[in-house]
Amino acid sequence: NAGVTQTPKFQVLKTGQSMTLQCAQDMNHNSMYWYRQDPGMGLRLIYYSASEGTTDKGEVPNGYNVSRLNKREFSLRLESAAPSQTSVYFCASSGEGPDYEQYFGPGTRLTVT
Amino acid sequence: GEDVEQSLFLSVREGDSSVINCTYTDSSSTYLYWYKQEPGAGLQLLTYIFSNMDMKQDQRLTVLLNKKDKHLSLRIADTQTGDSAIYFCAESLSGYSTLTFGKGTMLLVSP
Numbered sequence: 001n002a003g004v005t006q007t008p009k010f011q012v013l014k015t016g017q018s019m020t021l022q023c024a025q026d027m028n029h030n031s032m033y034w035y036r037q038d039p040g041m042g043l044r045l046i047y048y049s050a051s052e053g054t055t056d057k058g059e060v061p062n063g064y065n066v067s068r069l070n071k072r073e074f075s076l077r078l079e080s081a082a083p084s085q086t087s088v089y090f091c092a093s094s095g096e097g098p099d100y101e102q103y104f105g106p107g108t109r110l111t112v113t
Numbered sequence: 114g115e116d117v118e119q120s121l122f123l124s125v126r127e128g129d130s131s132v133i134n135c136t137y138t139d140s141s142s143t144y145l146y147w148y149k150q151e152p153g154a155g156l157q158l159l160t161y162i163f164s165n166m167d168m169k170q171d172q173r174l175t176v177l178l179n180k181k182d183k184h185l186s187l188r189i190a191d192t193q194t195g196d197s198a199i200y201f202c203a204e205s206l207s208g209y210s211t212l213t214f215g216k217g218t219m220l221l222v223s224p
Contacts (some may be wrong), residue, residue: 031210040121040216041216042214042216043156043214044214045211045212048210048211050210058211090155092155092156094210101146101161102156102158102212103158104155104157105155106154106155107154107155
């Protein structure tokens, strides 16, 4: 099992460009998540999907959109990138409770100039 | 609202014990977690404790939970240089799969 995979690993964008970060999991998990990690800020939840066909906003959703394409895949889209979106983005997935352990991908390092 | 707080940095010598502390504010937390992040990698779950437990031991790791003070700690015995990483405390609430993370504690282990 590959676990949680993310593409790309690195990306540089100019302000105003758009891009989609891809995430896939092969653990048959219902729930998937997108976080951003910034120095001194820990992990902040952007969006999550509790099941196929549903998505919900997290703590910092502005400037992002998501698509739960199927049970395996959950993508994050930046329509018009801004320097404030320079960050490391992590995707995670989790199965059913009660412990809700989340499994993380390796991350995408995004720089917006 | 939920808030999870940790000290930002801890430095120890190899072979010593490390204790990383965390406080949380939501008394309805059901599970509390410790995740480890090595440089350039994602987070990996180290251990977790259910809120009706006071202590959990797993090899070199000991988790202590003080519900009255809403205080969680992670003790690493015989700390090794390979334990150098950022450690995140996180909590989940009953019925919700989302987690709230602290800002992380950077553990530096020197030889």
